[in-house]
Amino acid sequence: MTRTYTIAELAREFDVTPRTIRHYEAEGLIAPLRSGTRRIYRPRDRTRLKLVLRGRRLGFSLAEIREIIDLYDAPAGEAAQLKLLLDKIMVRRRELEAKRRDIDASLRDLDAVAQNCRRRLASLTLDKAEGGMR
Amino acid sequence: MTRTYTIAELAREFDVTPRTIRHYEAEGLIAPLRSGTRRIYRPRDRTRLKLVLRGRRLGFSLAEIREIIDLYDAPAGEAAQLKLLLDKIMVRRRELEAKRRDIDASLRDLDAVAQNCRRRLASLTLDKAEGGMR
DNA sequence: GCCGTACTTTACGTTTACGTAAACGTAAAG
DNA sequence: CTTTACGTTTACGTAAACGTAAAGTACGGC
CATH class of the missing domain: 1.10.1660.10 (Multidrug-efflux Transporter Regulator; Chain: A; Domain 2)
Known part of the structure; x- marks a missing residue:
């Protein structure tokens, strides 16, 4: 049940x-x-x-x-079938690994933009502080 | 040029x-x-x-x-704009991280199937060896 | 016994991401 | 000067992945 x-x-x-x-x-x-x-x-x-x-x-x-x-x-099958199955699995594995590389590259790119962004932000708020000190 | x-x-x-x-x-x-x-x-x-x-x-x-x-x-902009930009970047970051989790889960699943596959294969070739020893 | 709710099939509509064909421009090569 | 090669716009076609509407079935509750 x-x-x-x-x-x-x-x-x-x-x-x-x-x-x-x-x-x-x-x-x-x-x-x-x-x-x-x-x-x-x-x-x-x-x-x-x-x-x-x-x-x-x-x-x-x-x-x-x-x-x-x-x-x-997939069906159990004999040795030849199992090897074929393993091959197919490995092909898919590589596909997924390629996608992960794409993702990691995208993450690196985004992080670079974010860092740039934080730099500008920091220099902006710094300018403001300096302005207040005059 | x-x-x-x-x-x-x-x-x-x-x-x-x-x-x-x-x-x-x-x-x-x-x-x-x-x-x-x-x-x-x-x-x-x-x-x-x-x-x-x-x-x-x-x-x-x-x-x-x-x-x-x-x-x-994206345009340089002032502080408020930069913060908004950072927010958007972080949203996309999280999306990508979610995708990576999906990929890692898929890889784990595939590896499990592959292991199972290799087990069966090993036991099959073992049977064959035993058969030859009789 | 009828009502409402959830489920079913059938079939046409819609969005996305291009493919494909027509008709034309342009510039170097023979 | 006309092929040949590459480029252009315009426009309709198409495959995938569902959305949506219509019309009917089934079952528990009052």
Whole structure:
């Protein structure tokens, strides 16, 4: 008797519309159970949704996201299959590392601008103090 | 006499089409000089293009990217303006840090799957060795 | 037995980020 | 002087990721 969720519950929790969740299902990203026509989401489905949203925040397309999270529960398979799977995982790893480098570069740039900003600010407030001393 | 670039040169260098670069100009992200009707890109324009493409890789919309890179060469301004600018910078910083957390979480997940994968692989090749010893 | 609420499918609309084609200008090369 | 190569504007087309509206189903409460 594991917990289940309605579509509205998940929508509220992750701040998306039910339409969005249905869309992900139509794209093959989630596959909830049905009770009649109603969708029943298990913890597993909720986890997948969370992964989809995380991928979206990182700028991946839904097609890419599907390929990525399908790596998570790929079939066991034999040695050759496992090696292929490992290869795919490593490709994705490198992608993520590249994104992290982009982020770190952006952070450095922003910090430089911020520093410049604080310098100007300091010299401004200094001028003011000097002005008051006359 | 600083170097300049044609649209095709930049397109080749960054592996995008001229159309894409013109689109960014139409969206107010780049503003090259003109020689008659021809666009002339300065190092500054090239840098902006690079920033745009980096933002795109990180999943920002062109509208967001414009707001971000506009922080880079915001007007000097007085103290109040500078503080506002610093605020905006910090907001973007936090966004980037959130993305980095998402990336790190994704990397951890992928590594876990990879480990699982290597475990299975090891036990498989082990079985094979045992089989050969009978 | 009807009401309200939540869910369903179907289908067309919208935004973003370009692609693509048409029609034209310009300048160096043969 | 006409190709050829590159550039321009204008405008419609398109794929992705949903939004939105319509019309119907299902179920607990009064």
